[in-house]
Amino acid sequence: MPEATASVDRTLVRTGAHGLVALGLASLADGEVRPAAVVRPQSYADATGSGQWWIASDLDEAALGGPLPEEHVLGVGGASLTLAGLQLPAPAERGLDVGAGCGIQALRARAHVGHVVATDISPRALAFTRLNALLNGVDGIETRHGSLFEPVAGETFDRIVSNPPFVITPRVAGVPAYEYRDGGMVGDDLVAAFVSGVGAHLAPGGVAQLLGNWETRDGVAGLDRARAWVEASPVPLDAWVVEREALDPLSYAELWVRDGGTLAGTPGFARLVDAWLDDFGARGVTEVGFGYLLLRRPAAGPPTLARYERLHAALPGDGVGAHLAASLDAHDRLARLDDGGLAASVLVVAPDVTEARHHLPGEEHPAVIELRQGGGFGRSLSIDPGLAALVGACDGDLPVGVLIDAIADLMGVDADALRADLLPRVRELLFTGFLRFA
Template identity: 40%
Template sequence: MSTRAALPDLSDDVCARLRDAFRRTGYDTDGVVEALGSAHGALGRGEPELAYRATRDAGELGTLIRLFLLGSTEPEKDVEAAFAPLSLDDAVAATLLVPVADGYRAGLDVRPHGDDEGSWWVVADLDADILGRTVPEDHVLGVGHASLSLIRATSRREVGSLLDVGTGNGVQALHATRHAKKVTATDVSARALALAAATFRLNELDVELVRGEWFAPVARRRFDQIVCNPPFVVGPPRVDYTYRDSGLAGDDASALVVRQLPGFLNDGGTGQLLASWLHVKGEDWGDRVTRWLPAETDAWFVQRDIADPGLYVGTWLRDAGIDPRSPEGRAKSSAWLDWFAENDVQGIGFGFVTLRRADGATPTIVCEDLRQAYDDPLGAEAANWLDRVEWLRTNGDSLLDVRFRVPETVLLESVAEPGEEGWATTVQRLHRTDGPGWSHEVDELATRLLAGCQGALPLEDLIVLLAAAQGLEPEELAEAALPVVRELVRHGMLLPAV
C-alpha cells in the first residue's frame, strides 16, 4: 500500500475546457442514462458488458462513458476528439488520463451526479475494480452507497451557513450549495481537498476549503447546519485507508463527532451524520450512544442495520480490494476479529444521527430502529421530527387542550387468528404509509380514542367521553393516554388540527 507522490492539478483553465467537452458531448446524468438505456441498471449491478454494447453507437459520449464509467482503454484519436478543447497533453498532466500502449485510460474517476434540479460532475479516485489492485492509503472514494444515504438523510431547508466535515470528493457540499448561502468543507487529506476543489471548479461553485482534523480547522466558528460522513469503520485503532479509518479504536470516531458537533452550531442549528456504534455484550446500544451527547442537545439516533462482526470484516476487506482468502486478507481478518472478541462486540450498528443545539431547553433524545425498507428521503422526515419535538416542548403541558387529527396517511391494521367463535383480533397496529413507514401497536382503548381525533374536540373532551363509556376515571385514562399521544406526535401519526 502506498500514498501517491503528486496531487492532481486540475486548474481553473483545465476544468473550464473539460467542462466545455462534457457539455458539448452531453456527458451528464441525462445523457448517460439516455445513451445506456436499459444497460444503465446493469452497470449499477456491476455487469458492464451491456453498457459496452450500448455505447458503441454513442460517438464521443460513448468514449467518455467507456473511459470514466467502464475503465476501458480507448484509441488516441477517439479520446482526443471527446476531450476537445482540452488537449491530451494537458489532460495527462492533470492526471485525468494515463497513456498506455493502445491509447489512453482514465486516471481519475469523473462522473455525472445529479438531483431533481440538475446535474454535476464529481471527481474522485478510480476504485479497486478498475485499478485491478488494492487502492492506496490516500484513496478518495467516489459517490458510494453511504454518501447517497447521507444525501437523502440531510435536511434541505434553507440555511445561511453549512459545514461539511470530511468532504472527500465534495459531493455533500455539492448538494449543500442548493440550500445554503455559504458552504465550508474540511478534510484531513490533502488529496481529498485537491479532488474536491476540482469538483467545485468543474461545477463553477464557490466553496470554502480548509484542511485539518475533525473540527480543528473551524475552531471558534459556528454554523447553521453541519453534515458529516466520518471515517466510521469500527475496529482496532489503525489507518489503512483515510476515507474510512480514523485511527481511533472501536466507535470512538462516531462518538467524537456526536460529542463535538453541537458545539459548532448556532443555537437551533442542526447536524446530520452517518455513524456506527458497537453492540457490546450486556449493554443497550441506546444507552451507549446517549452517553456521547453533550448537554442541551436534541438527538435522534436511527439504526438502519446491525452487522455480524464476521460479515462486517469481510465486507470492508472486499471494499478495499482485498481478497479475504489471501494471506493479507486472513491476517487482517484475524486481527480485526480478535479485537472484536476482546471487547465483547456482538454486532455493529449503523445508522443516521440528527442533532440540534437547544440552548436552555430540556433535550429530547430518541434511539430507535428503522430497519424496514422505505423509499422516501429521511432528510425531510428528520426536519419534521425536530419540528414536532419543538412543538411538544412548547405544548407538552397543555396537550389535553389540543384538537388532534389522524393524518390520511395513517391506517389501522388488524391481525386476526381463527378461534372457536370465529376470527379473533390478536394485534392492532397503526401504520403510517408515507415517510419511514412507522408502525405502533395499539390497544382497543387507544383505537377508540384516536377514532375521535378528527380535529373537532380537544383531547380532554375525547378522554372524558371515552372514560364515561368504559366506566373509567378520566384522570387515569389521561395518564395512560398522554405518553402514547406524545410518541404518535413525534412520529407524525397524530397532528394538531390547524
C-alpha cells in the first residue's frame, strides 16, 4: 500500500524513501511512496537444520490487480521450494545457479557450497539476488548477466542447480514472454539445451539438478525424449530423471495462462489458451511432463546410472536432498559389488520404513504385503513373503547371503534360485532407501 514519504523516512531511518527508490524497490509521487517490490519471510529446512530468510521480489498479480509485466521477477513459489529441498546437502567448493531469479537457489546452495555464481538474462533478477544475499547476510554469491552457460564459458563447477525458464510458450504475437518462465525457445528445447551443455561445466564427480518440462510428441513419451537428450550429451552423464506430474495440453495451457494473471472469464483468456493448443497441435504434443533431473559427470569411467521413472505423488516433506545423496552413495557402492559381495554385506532397515499386511477375512496368510517409506520419495512397494522375510531379518547382525539361505530352508525352496530372485531386488531397496548398509 502507498505510504506518506515522511512516515517511510521515520520508519526506515537509514534507507529512507529516497533509498528505496535508489534500490528500485519503490517510486515517489505526490508525497507518497509506492512499493515496486515485496519482501516476505521464507522458512527453510534440510538435513543440516532450519531457519528463515527474507526474500524480496516483484509485486505479484494480486498486488498489481492484473497481468504481470514480462520482466517480472518471481518470488518463492512451490517449484522453487521443491528444487531447494532437492539440493544435495553434501559440501562442495564451486556452485552455479543458472537462471537465478530472486536468488533462492543460490542462497540454498551457499549453505553447502563455498562460492556460488548466479546467472540470469534479467539484470533486475540479478539485482534481487544481490539484495536478498545482503538482506540475509550471505556472502560468497557472485552474479553474472547472460543466458544459460554463456557467462561461465570454460569454467567447471562441483554443483549446478537451475530452476530454468522451462515453461513451454507459443512463439506467436500476443502471447506474453515472461522472463522468469519463458526461455525464448520452442517447446521443451530449453531443457534439452541445458542437458546438452551442462556436462562441459561439471567437474568430474560434479552434480547438476534442475526442474523441467518434457513433451510427449507423436507417441514418443516425454521421459524417453529426456533419455535421448542425456544419451546425446557430448560429455557422458549419469542420470536420474523423475516425472512427478503429467498434464494434457488444455490443462497445461490453462495453468500457465492463469499463472500470468489472466483468469478464466477475463478478456484474452480463451485467446491465449487457443494459442497454446495450436502450438501443441503443430508439434503433435499429447502430454507434458514435469519433474526433476539429476545429472552427474562420473569421477572416472563411463556412466553407471540411467534411471527414468514416474512418481506421480506429492513429496512427503523436507530432507529429499539428503535422500538423493544417500541414494547416489548406495548406487556407487553397489556398482563396486558383485552378487557375492552383496551377499556378504550386512544390512539394516531404514528407520522410516513400515510394513503393512492385508488379509482376506478368515485367511491366515496375507494377500498383500506392503513396504512403505516415510521419507525420501514416499514410495510404497508390494512384496512377496520371501523378500518380506529378508527385509524383516535385516537387523545389522547377519550377512544377506546367510539370511537368504535360512529363509530358503524355512520355505523349502532352492537357495540358489532364491538368491537369484532376491539379490536384484535388494539392490533396488538399497538404492531407494528402504535398506541401508550397516
